[in-house]
Amino acid sequence: MKPLGISPWIPLYARILLMDIKEQLSQALDKVVDDFKQEGLISQEQKYKFNVDIPRNRQFGDFSTNLSFLMAKDLKKAPKEVASIIMDKFNRELAPAIGKIEIAPSGYLNFFANQGFVHDVIKKIETQDEAYGHTSAGNGLKVQIEFVSANPTGPLNVVSARAASVGDAMGNFMKAAGYDAFKEFYVNDAGVQARLFGESFRVRYLQLFGFENEIPENGYHGEYLIELALLAKNNSYFAEYDDPQSIPVESFSKVGLEWMLQKQKEDLSQFGVHFDCWFRETSLHADNKPLKVLEILKQRGHVFESEGAVWFRSTDFGDEKDRVLVKTDGNTTYFLNDIAYHHDKFERGFQKVIDIWGPDHHGHILRMKAAMKALGHPEDSLEILIVQQVNLLRKGEKVKMSKRAGQIETMEDLVKEVGVDAARFFFLLRGSDSHLDFDLEVAKYQTNDNPVFYVQYAHARVCSVFAKAAEKGVPILSTSQVDLNRLALVEEAEIVKILANYPDVVADAARAYEPHRVVRYLMDLATRLHQYYNQFQIIGDDVELSKSRLVLLKIVQIVLQNGLNSLGVSQPERM
């Protein structure tokens, strides 16, 4: 891994040269605001959260700011007038990459980058290479992301797969954006469900020996337990018992859960998702964490006893009813265990905790946040995101899922059908809190209608052009060996501008917990590349021009690689 951002040993002039143009602009504008303060035109405490945006329409410049609107009120002047004063005060030495500055009739200040900007961006991307996109936006904030966390009582389904895609990409983008991100999977290997699973497993196992037992009412009816029972029998998992009926339920639970957990780990690993920690609920109980956290809640006065149970007064925090922590049978509830787990996360030093939950848990958000508040953790230190359900389609027709028969669409089947790349990409096509229609057929198309193909092909296309260049004896050189001034087309400047924005897109995706923004970005970049390719000859008679254009393709390739890599999607050289 290369060092993040701008390395400290680069001389000062080079740092200014390489510094993001938006950063240049922000600082120059900050200076302008300071000047206003020096002159006493606005109060010292006044702060403006102005934007430096890339306007949609090119005629509005390469960058624009709304600062004049924000200051207009305090200065009691029209925005356009304010813009004029800002322009006068604007110190151009602080923003050498800026050429022309314009005041729009509306009052916007529009900035046009000079050609040097294009060169700077190209050099920066070439230098940073696979570290391009890394920033220090997150300031090293210690963040934990917990996701998937499916019960080890069955195979992973498609919603888990979606959560895996979202959580993993988010972790990757947060790391790139300078957060200290940690990925964790909570293993629910204790409690009622674990026991029910063991009982169900036991029934399936005994059936193989001719004992006709019934699976408990709320047990697990899926066929995978029959397969597991067969496996257990054939491999003599319970060899130490002569009589199958004498095998305790606990043994079934333990063996079954470990087997399922192993299976989940393998599936996720194959999916390209790797966790920093698999946290076991049993370890929580081993340290008596639930009762310890209950004690804290008691001391803070949020607990009461009623009807033989122990309750958390969550209504104090806006919940519609109070919640049970310890049942009348003396067992702790899932809720209390989960409170203990989340409290433990903070005890481990995480400053920010992000949970990604399935749609069936969204009713629990309020009470968990209430519990964290009750424990004294800052209001926004816990963020809970919901990954919504996935509708599997086949050529527009809904794929029938019969949960009653225990048939669920498993992650394994999905990956088997469409592959890892398509699955991971499709799951990040939409915001995670909206329902996703996943068309299995479209995901397999080898055409532009398939967004994964479209983006991956952009990468393959660059590789293909490089192969052609080699064939024709045109070398792929570094920026210092070509004349970047030959990249004089508007289309080329536009592509470079998009490339320049990549670190911001990553940082924004991380800040907003919305990894799909990067997917949108990559689709946009791919579009630009395809258009450019279709319109202009990369390798032509003008060898010098060809060399320059190959450099442009090279840096496009770098960004495509960095983006796809963070998404867990491969970058094929040929398709």
Next chain:
RNA sequence: GCGCCCGUAGCUCAGUUGGAUAGAGCAGCGGUUUCCUAAACCGUUGGUCAGGGGUUCAAGUCCCUUCGGGCGCACCA
């Protein structure tokens, strides 16, 4: 009944922590073309941002409300 998510072009969806004339793909319409890998490319039609009210210099975006969808409301996990 209560809570959360959603409602943007014919369809599927974007819309950058409130910013300029709301965008893309598909479908439709019109045209070009066999060129470094594609039945491809280019252009174009189409929206009262579900309806109403409010805050603001500025609202698809924030607040209230109505309608219409989805999901969740266990001493299960």
